[in-house]
Amino acid sequence: xxxxxxxxxxxxxxxxxxxxxxxxxxxxxxxxxxxxxxxxxxxxxxxxxxxxxxxxxxxxxxxxxxxxxxxxxxxxxxxxxxxxxxxxxxxxxxxxxxxxxxxxxxxxx
Amino acid sequence: xxxxxxxxxxxxxxxxxxxxxxxxxxxxxxxxxxxxxxxxxxxxxxxxxxxxxxxxxxxxxxxxxxxxxxxxxxxxxxxxxxxxxxxxxxxxxxxxxxxxxxxxxxxxxxxxxxxxx
Numbered sequence: 298x299x300x301x302x303x304x305x306x307x308x309x310x311x312x313x314x315x316x317x318x319x320x321x322x323x324x325x326x327x328x329x330x331x332x333x334x335x336x337x338x339x340x341x342x343x344x345x346x347x348x349x350x351x352x353x354x355x356x357x358x359x360x361x362x363x364x365x366x367x368x369x370x371x372x373x374x375x376x377x378x379x380x381x382x383x384x385x386x387x388x389x390x391x392x393x394x395x396x397x398x399x400x401x402x403x404x405x406x
Numbered sequence: 407x408x409x410x411x412x413x414x415x416x417x418x419x420x421x422x423x424x425x426x427x428x429x430x431x432x433x434x435x436x437x438x439x440x441x442x443x444x445x446x447x448x449x450x451x452x453x454x455x456x457x458x459x460x461x462x463x464x465x466x467x468x469x470x471x472x473x474x475x476x477x478x479x480x481x482x483x484x485x486x487x488x489x490x491x492x493x494x495x496x497x498x499x500x501x502x503x504x505x506x507x508x509x510x511x512x513x514x515x516x517x518x519x520x521x522x523x
Contacts, residue, residue, distance in 0.1 A: 331511075333514075338497060338517065338519065339516055339517060340410075340412075340499050340501075340514035340515050340516045340517045341450070341499070341501075341514045342514070343511060343512075343513055343514075346511065384449075390510055391510060393440055393452055393455055393512075394440070394452075394501065394512045395452055396442075396449045396450040396451075397449060398449050399449060
């Protein structure tokens with residue numbers, strides 16, 4: 298039972314920022330927001346995670362609203378290789394990772 | 407990030423045979439590993455949680471006698487599909503939890519595609 302809601306699909310132009318939304322209105326205080334992506338038939342790739350502060354790494358930025366009920370994953374300059382299914386998951390420490398349907402992002406030239 | 411490997415990457419077998427899939431955490435120790443399966447165009451479904459030195463915990467609806475899990479060391483978990491049937495054909499993905507730190511991130515292997523003829 299995924300605790301998140303994501304749009305099923307999105308398109309983005311190559312070179313532009315891709316902003317992927319995720320709703321998690323029932324998130325608990327001890328639950329983190331994780332983002333993974335899956336490219337074709339490969340295992341999911343870890344992107345980023347956060348608790349309440351915004352986070353940035355070499356792959357992406359994660360913006361979490363103040364009430365923590367939603368978040369946005371930002372790929373600042375999308376490339377064709379960023380085409381994948383992106384999963385937003387909420388999880389408390391030591392709990393397992395459960396996947397919803399995710400968002401299929403297609404980056405177009 | 408941490409690296410998780412799986413072997414084999416793909417396997418084809420006949421009905422009734424058993425297939426073993428290995429999952430290794432290459433640069434970290436993992437007390438807990440997880441096994442997922444994924445059907446075409448579907449999301450990952452958690453099958454079981456594998457704990458080093460103890461019995462695995464299976465999700466509801468997953469037959470423990472059919473999907474044998476062994477986690478004998480902190481870097482290796484195996485999934486054996488016993489008496490495989492065509493409906494067991496799927497993409498099997500393992501994950502290992504890197505412990506310590508603030509959130510114990512899970513890292514995933516590349517997956518094993520099983521085809522049962």
